[in-house]
Amino acid sequence: MASFDHNPIVEMKGIEKHFGPIIALNGVSFDVRPGECHCLLGDNGAGKSTFIKTMSGVHKPTKGEILFEGRRMNFDSPRDAMEAGIATVYQDLAMIPLMSVTRNFWMGREPIKKIGPMKFMDFSTANAVTMEEMRKMGINLRSPDQAVGTLSGGERQTVAIARAVYFGAKVLILDEPTSALGVRQTANVLSTIDRVRKTGIGVVFITHNVRHALAVGDRFTVLNRGRTLGTAQRGQISPEELQDMMAGGQEMVELESSLGGTV
Amino acid sequence: MAETGQGAVAAPVKDERVKETSALRKALIRPELGAIVGTIAVFIFFILFAGDSGMFNAQGILNWSTVSAQFMIIAVGACMLMIAGEFDLSVGSMIGFAGMSIALIAVTLQWPVWIAILLTFALCVAIGALNGFIVVKTGLPSFIVTLAFLFILRGFTIFFPQLIERQTIIGGISDAAEGDWLAPMFGGKIAGPFFDWLASIGVIDVFERGTRAGQPIVDGIPMLIVWALVLVVVAHTILTRTQFGNWIFAAGGDAQAARYVGVPVNRVKILMFMFTAFCATVFATCQVIEFGSAGADRGLLKEFEAIIAVVIGGALLTGGYGSVVGAALGALIFGVVQQGLFFAGVESSLFRVFLGVILLFAVILNTYIRRIITGER
Numbered sequence: 001m002a003s004f005d006h007n008p009i010v011e012m013k014g015i016e017k018h019f020g021p022i023i024a025l026n027g028v029s030f031d032v033r034p035g036e037c038h039c040l041l042g043d044n045g046a047g048k049s050t051f052i053k054t055m056s057g058v059h060k061p062t063k064g065e066i067l068f069e070g071r072r073m074n075f076d077s078p079r080d081a082m083e084a085g086i087a088t089v090y091q092d093l094a095m096i097p098l099m100s101v102t103r104n105f106w107m108g109r110e111p112i113k114k115i116g117p118m119k120f121m122d123f124s125t126a127n128a129v130t131m132e133e134m135r136k137m138g139i140n141l142r143s144p145d146q147a148v149g150t151l152s153g154g155e156r157q158t159v160a161i162a163r164a165v166y167f168g169a170k171v172l173i174l175d176e177p178t179s180a181l182g183v184r185q186t187a188n189v190l191s192t193i194d195r196v197r198k199t200g201i202g203v204v205f206i207t208h209n210v211r212h213a214l215a216v217g218d219r220f221t222v223l224n225r226g227r228t229l230g231t232a233q234r235g236q237i238s239p240e241e242l243q244d245m246m247a248g249g250q251e252m253v254e255l256e257s258s259l260g261g262t263v
Numbered sequence: 264m265a266e267t268g269q270g271a272v273a274a275p276v277k278d279e280r281v282k283e284t285s286a287l288r289k290a291l292i293r294p295e296l297g298a299i300v301g302t303i304a305v306f307i308f309f310i311l312f313a314g315d316s317g318m319f320n321a322q323g324i325l326n327w328s329t330v331s332a333q334f335m336i337i338a339v340g341a342c343m344l345m346i347a348g349e350f351d352l353s354v355g356s357m358i359g360f361a362g363m364s365i366a367l368i369a370v371t372l373q374w375p376v377w378i379a380i381l382l383t384f385a386l387c388v389a390i391g392a393l394n395g396f397i398v399v400k401t402g403l404p405s406f407i408v409t410l411a412f413l414f415i416l417r418g419f420t421i422f423f424p425q426l427i428e429r430q431t432i433i434g435g436i437s438d439a440a441e442g443d444w445l446a447p448m449f450g451g452k453i454a455g456p457f458f459d460w461l462a463s464i465g466v467i468d469v470f471e472r473g474t475r476a477g478q479p480i481v482d483g484i485p486m487l488i489v490w491a492l493v494l495v496v497v498a499h500t501i502l503t504r505t506q507f508g509n510w511i512f513a514a515g516g517d518a519q520a521a522r523y524v525g526v527p528v529n530r531v532k533i534l535m536f537m538f539t540a541f542c543a544t545v546f547a548t549c550q551v552i553e554f555g556s557a558g559a560d561r562g563l564l565k566e567f568e569a570i571i572a573v574v575i576g577g578a579l580l581t582g583g584y585g586s587v588v589g590a591a592l593g594a595l596i597f598g599v600v601q602q603g604l605f606f607a608g609v610e611s612s613l614f615r616v617f618l619g620v621i622l623l624f625a626v627i628l629n630t631y632i633r634r635i636i637t638g639e640r
Contacts, residue, residue, distance in 0.1 A: 079525045090523060096516035098584045098636065107513050108524035110506035120504045147636045 006033045007070065009170050009202045010055065010086065015064035017050055024050040026226040028064075032171055032202035037193060039205045039213040042223035043246050048206050051223065052173050055204070056088040057081030087164035088173040091180065095156045097149030101141055104148050105130045105163050133162045137192055154185030158192050165196055172196060173204040178212050190216050210242045222246055294577030294585050297628045298592035301575060301621070305596050309603040318606040321467035321481040331598025332491035333546060334572055335591050339494045340542030341569035342590035343502065347535040348515030348582030349398060349405040351391075354543045354569055356416035358562025361387045361547035363420045366433035366557035369440070376436070376552075377445035384544050390416070391540025395533035413566070421559040437555030449490070449545070450552030452483030487549040491591075494542065499587040511535065515582030571618060572597055575625040579633060596621070 008031035017025040025047050032038050042048045053059045055066070057075030066073050068084055075081045078088070095104050106126050113122035127144040134141050137158050148156060157177045164172050174193070178186040193216050197203050207213050213220060221231045222245040229245050309318060317323045337354055344351055361383050368379035394412055398405045424431055440446035461467045462479030470476050502508040513521035514531040521528050543562075551557050575593035578585025601614050 078523055082525060088523065090520070096513060096520055096583065098516050098579075098633070099512050103509055103512060107509060107521065108526045110509050112506060119506070121506050121509060123504075149636055 006035070008033050008067070009069060011067040012055060013065050013067070015051070015054060015061045015066075017047075017054055017059055018062045024226055025054070025061075028223065028226070028228050030055075030221055030228065030231075032204055034170070034202050035197055035200045036218040037197050037203040037205055037216050039207060039217035039220045040223060041207060041210065041213055041220060041242060041246050043208055046223040046246070047226045048208075048223055049175070052088065052175055052204070052206060055081075056086055056173055082167075085168060085170035086173065087167065087169035087171070089157065089160040089164060089175065089177060091176045095148045095151075095160060098147060100145045101134070101148055101151070101159060102126050102130045102144040105133070105159060105166075109167060129166070133166050134159065137162045137195070138188075152185055153181050154188045157181075157189050161189075161192055161196060165199070165201065169201060171202045171204065173206070175206050176208070177205070178207060178209065186212065208246065210239045210246070213242070214239055294629075294632070295589035295592065296577065296632065297625055298576045298586075298589040298596065301596050301625075302592045302599075305599050305603070309599060309607065313603055313607040316606040316608075318603060321461075321479075323602075323606065325481050325485075327598045327602040328488055329485055329598075330602050331595045332485075332488040333550075334568060334594035334597045335491040336487070336494060336542050336546045336549075337565055337569040338572035338576070338590040338594040339491075339498045339587055340539035341566075342573045342576060342578055342585055342587050343498055343511060344535040344539045345570070345573050345578045345580070346502065346515050346582060346585040347511045347532050348518060349395075349532055349535065350409060350570065351394065351536060351539045352406065352409040352566045353394065353412035353416055354539060355562040355565035355567075356413045356420065357387055357390070357540055357543040358547045358550070358565055359420040359557075359559060360390075360416040361544040362551040362557035362561050363424055363433070363559060365548060365551050366436055367423060367427065370433055370435045371427055373439075376440045376443040380445050380449070380548055383548070384541070387540045387544040388537045391537040392533055394540070395536030398536070399529040399532050417559075424557075424559060431559035432556055433558075434556040436551055436557065440552055440555075446552050447486070449486055449548045451486050453486065453489060455483040458482050485549075485553075487553070490545050490549065491594075494545070495587055495591045498538075502587055507531070512583055515584075517583070568597065568618075571622050571625075574629065575621060577625075577629055577632070579629060580626075584633065584636075593625075 011031040013029050015025055015028045015030075016023070028047070028051055030038070030040065030051070040048060040051070050059065054061050057078045057080050060074075060076075066075070068086075073084065075084070075086075081088075096107070099107075102123070106121075111122040111125050111129075112119050113125075114120075130144045131141055139155055139158055148159065151159065157174075161172065161174070161177075177189050177193075181189065190212065193203055193205060197216075197218075205213065205217065218234050219231055220234075220237060220242060222229045222242065224246065232242075318327070337358075341351065341354065364383040364386060365376070365379045368374050368382055369376045372379075390412070394405075394409055397403070397408050401408075421431055424433055440450065458467065458479045458481055462469050468480045470478055470480060502511060510521070510526045510528075510531045513524075513526050514528045518528045543565075546565075547562065550561065572593035573585065573590045574580065575596060576586055576589025576591070578590065597618075600617055601611075604611055604614055604617075
């Protein structure tokens with residue numbers, strides 16, 4: 001499964017991020033290795049979003065360093081991070097529903113075909129590649145002209161993941177890809193994560209659902225109030241322990257006992 | 264791992280809950296649908312009720328084609344901008360402003376007309392860029408920003424000629440444009456020999472009396488129509504066939520999602536504001552060169568007519584979806600109806616009633632089409 005002998009692709013050390021007087025991240029360390037799925041868990045407001053935005057180049061860290069394949073990196077924009085091989089799939093912002101699957105798939109990196117001095121978008125290549133990549137992910141499109149709006153939530157996430165993989169992502173950050181999905185669709189997305197991981201891509205899976213994390217995760221890091229509470233390997237931690245770390249302890253245990261089980 | 268790993272891999276080729284969509288339904292799901300149906304309906308209507316009024320002889324066709332071409336020029340700009348997710352309410356004021364700018368430079372300052380035209384284009388496109396810059400930098404709705412410019416530009420258009428010439432209509436541009444190399448690009452006609460030939464074989468009539476006796480009644484295609492067609496073809500090609508076109512759809516569809524994958528959304532939007540200003544200036548220049556005068560009230564309400572043509576053409580007011588061909592057909596419907604009511608001898612104020620009614624129908628139809636496309640229920 002995951003190859004722990006590899007060096008990390010991305011390593012974040014002691015990341016702090018302040019927004020004016022607010023300390024959103026207060027010392028977060030995190031790394032991803034090729035072929036592993038590293039789950040980042042945390043409750044709402046724990047700093048998950050700020051952290052992945054720092055990783056994907058949207059925010060610049062106030063303190064701390066980001067190492068990419070062992071070299072110190074300073075991303076100025078999401079574009080820089082993308083060029084380096086860090087692809088992020090945002091929960092609701094992955095796709096544009098009114099545009100076709102092909103147009104979405106190639107958005108920002110459209111293939112160009114030259115006719116004389118004119119540059120056109122190469123739709124025949126674009127359509128063929130889109131159909132093929134989607135088929136690899138287990139989705140048979142009716143037509144590449146189909147609007148993304150006609151796809152289910154899980155399929156939309158899959159298009160976004162397929163796009164990132166096709167464009168050579170080394171690290172794939174998934175921002176709560178399962179939070180708005182039904183049971184069946186969640187299973188589809190988790191199996192896509194599994195497939196992507198097996199190709200040697202490092203996956204960062206952000207979620208607040210412990211069961212989804214345990215289904216595919218190799219390592220688990222819990223974020224609470226802007227700090228990492230440590231990283232655990234698969235098999236070293238129980239769902240209850242993870243849940244407690246996320247929610248911050250005693251209170252939660254009482255709540256859960258009154259509800260009769262892990263939430 | 265195994266239990267989630269394999270179960271869902273073999274996605275079914277056919278989903279029993281997705282009905283096959285018929286070819287007809289597929290053909291219906293395109294932005295131009297409403298405009299195509301509308302165009303056919305309008306032509307059938309006027310062929311039946313005004314067919315013998317001269318509306319469909321050479322002169323009649325030239326008449327409504329010219330009016331349609333005017334609508335088309337501004338609709339193309341408004342369409343591209345609307346697909347990119349923004350509005351420009353200052354188009355009408357821009358038309359008045361651009362015309363007045365050409366008149367003041369060419370007549371009052373006595374500079375060559377080609378300099379007046381080029382300076383005006385530069386000025387207006389720069390104002391378009393300013394519109395766009397304010398919208399993307401402040402994040403305010405373009406509705407408000409361009410509403411401000413609607414008043415600012417109209418105010419200047421009335422103020423400057425009054426200050427300088429003590430009048431709000433400036434004439435004498437025809438004399439100034441005599442022999443100019445650039446003016447015929449906007450006010451001239453092409454394909455004259457072809458129309459001479461058509462007249463010689465009797466397809467179109469010739470003047471029987473007067474100074475132009477023996478010449479064909481229609482002696483060429485006005486450059487206004489050429490501009491309209493060129494703009495439609497170029498804009499349609501850019502929108503549907505190029506990378507930049509994909510960025511326009513993306514910027515209007517969801518600006519944030521587009522930014523995350525590296526689309527330069529701000530640049531796209533500012534460029535579309537500049538293009539809208541360019542189209543308005545083309546309109547103004549053609550009008551000024553043809554009439555030989557500029558008036559401070561020119562272009563009134565044009566922004567709304569442009570937007571209506573675009574909406575009839577199937578574009579969504581919320582951006583991200585639309586068609587230049589649809590907008591052009593919307594403009595054609597306008598031109599044919601406006602002139603057709605005149606040919607059919609109907610009170611012309613009813614044109615506005617028609618505008619309102621057709622706008623309502625178009626928006627309802629578009630909402631329905633969008634639901635089909637996005638699968639909303």
